[in-house]
Structures are given as structure tokens and as C-alpha cells.
Amino acid sequence: MFQPLQGLTVVSLAPNVPGPLAAASLRDAGARVVKVEGPAGDPLAQMSPEWYAELHRGIEVRAIDLKTDAGRAELDTLLAGADLLLTSSRPGALARLGLSPERLTRDFPRLCRVTIVGDTRDPEAAGHDLTYQAEAGLIDPAQPAMPRTLVADLTGSREAYAAALGLLLGRERGHAERERVVGLGDAARFAAAPYRVGLTAPGGLLSGAYDNYRLYATADGWVAAAPLEPHFAARWSEALGEDAAAALRTRPTAHWEALAAERDLPLAALAGE
Incomplete structure (x- = not known):
């Protein structure tokens, strides 16, 4: 090298x-x-x-x-x-x-x-x-x-x-x-x-205030989801419906990790849980 x-x-x-x-x-x-x-x-x-x-x-x-x-x-x-x-x-x-x-x-x-x-x-x-x-x-x-x-x-x-x-x-x-x-x-x-510019400040696009970039509770832990771009957002809505938070609470983290891999969605479990 x-x-x-x-x-x-x-x-x-x-x-x-x-x-x-x-x-x-x-x-x-x-x-x-x-x-x-x-x-x-x-x-x-x-x-x-x-x-x-x-x-x-x-x-x-x-x-x-x-x-x-x-x-x-x-x-x-x-x-x-x-x-x-x-x-x-x-x-x-x-x-x-x-x-x-x-x-x-x-x-x-x-x-x-x-x-x-x-x-x-x-x-x-x-x-x-x-x-x-x-x-x-x-x-x-x-x-x-x-x-x-x-x-x-x-x-x-x-x-x-x-x-x-x-x-x-x-x-x-x-x-x-x-x-x-x-x-x-x-x-x-x-x-x-x-x-400083408001992107991650309270209410900002990447602050967790919006469904497409936030932490979600699952049936046994937490996941980070970031389906920001339109193609990701469309797949996210198709997979989870209108109330993603409620849907994610119904199944364990491993289920959602597998779904994310299958649907090519940006989702990860919180490490160290």
C-alpha cells in the first residue's frame, strides 16, 4: 500500500x-x-x-x-x-x-x-x-x-x-x-x-423532531432511523405506514434490522443495549 x-x-x-x-x-x-x-x-x-x-x-x-x-x-x-x-x-x-x-x-x-x-x-x-x-x-x-x-x-x-x-x-x-x-x-x-446553524438544534431537520431522522423505541430496545431522501422516505412509509413509531413498538429490534436490510433502509440498532 x-x-x-x-x-x-x-x-x-x-x-x-x-x-x-x-x-x-x-x-x-x-x-x-x-x-x-x-x-x-x-x-x-x-x-x-x-x-x-x-x-x-x-x-x-x-x-x-x-x-x-x-x-x-x-x-x-x-x-x-x-x-x-x-x-x-x-x-x-x-x-x-x-x-x-x-x-x-x-x-x-x-x-x-x-x-x-x-x-x-x-x-x-x-x-x-x-x-x-x-x-x-x-x-x-x-x-x-x-x-x-x-x-x-x-x-x-x-x-x-x-x-x-x-x-x-x-x-x-x-x-x-x-x-x-x-x-x-x-x-x-x-x-x-x-x-449553531440550527440543523441539529431543537426543531431542526436533524434534531429528532421529524419522523425521517430520529430514534424510535422497538418492542425490546431502540433503533436509529434516517430515511431522509425521497426514495428512502417512500420505502419507509410503504413498510411502516402512517404511524412509524407505533409500528416499530410492535416488533423487536432484530426484526426491524432484517427489514431494513431487505428494503435497503438506513436503520441501525443502538449499540451497547
Whole structure:
């Protein structure tokens, strides 16, 4: 399989979730990835050992104390042979480690840099996925519940991956740009766009207010149904009649999954029931 980043080296200083996810994407695209971890390691290894192992498969992990002169010298050696540096610390913290944009530009002019921060509006402000989702309106204040996934972290990791590809391609084409900053708060606001424009807000077309895009109770569980397009809607009405909600409650989920497969309808059981 063609791997567009084969022959390139990435050095990552980014722990937790967004950095390892972006690094794993770069690895999968063929890059050699060297992950630098401090003496305490990556918190993700304690929070989710299985996921940590999955994301770091094929990645060289080195324990280096960047608060020491020897550690910073070892990192400089790595950077001298690298094509991309991935970080997820606040700018002030990076500067204290001798990794300011000015110094990196001066000493490693070919090195591309993807800098993941909390929010580009204030890169020094503290935050995490939960706070970014809350600020972006992704948590319902009327019925607050913890998110089932890390929207800002996952979306931010893909933004970081895209930024890396853009920088490396631009460098190969002779462009001078060497750094792009990715904000997790920005990623949460990006993910919240359908709500912001009313598409998934209460009463919106994709909010569950309409029969052709909503959750339905069955005789033994729940299904998600999305017969939006006219050809799907016509088949949906033909199969379930005028009162789809009442019809779906009469049979178990497995029955409706089989019917959906037979009639080519977009319907799925809620996973984890």
C-alpha cells in the first residue's frame, strides 16, 4: 500500500489523546515516529493502557527529561534529523524548554511544526475536552450529561494530522511556512457547527423532531432511523405506514434490522443495549 510519508521522521512531544492520535495517523501514513516522554510517562498509559498500546504500535518511545541540559541536547539531536515536530503544550511551557518558535526556526529551518493548544483564542488558558465541548454548546444545559466521546480531542487530532500534511507538502513545493497551530476549542466549535446553524438544534431537520431522522423505541430496545431522501422516505412509509413509531413498538429490534436490510433502509440498532 502506498505510504505518502515514507522516509520522513516525526518527533512527538504530545501526550494524552490528541497528540498520540495524530502521531498514529502519521505513522499509518508511513512516517517514522519517535515519541518523547518525560520521566512520569504519558498519562494516557495509566488512563487506558490498551488504547495507549494501540496508538503507540510501531512508534519508538524514548524517556527523556527535557528539564535537564542533557535531555534538551538529546532532543536537539532528534530534531536535527526530523521533518516534523508535534507538540501539545502551552507556548509558555515550550519556551521554558527552549522550544520557542523563534529558536526552532533559527536552529532547524527545515523542521515543520504542528502545535496543538487548548484554544487559539487564548493558547495559555487551561482546558480539556469537557470544557471545550461545554463552551461550544455540545452539552445540553437542560439535561446535562457527560459526553460519550472526546469530540474536541478527536476532531483536533484530525486537524493536526491535516496540518502536518499541509506543512510537509508545502515544504516540498518550496513554501516557507513551517508552523501551524491547532486549537482544541476551535475543533469543538467546528464540530458544533450543525447545532449553531440550527440543523441539529431543537426543531431542526436533524434534531429528532421529524419522523425521517430520529430514534424510535422497538418492542425490546431502540433503533436509529434516517430515511431522509425521497426514495428512502417512500420505502419507509410503504413498510411502516402512517404511524412509524407505533409500528416499530410492535416488533423487536432484530426484526426491524432484517427489514431494513431487505428494503435497503438506513436503520441501525443502538449499540451497547
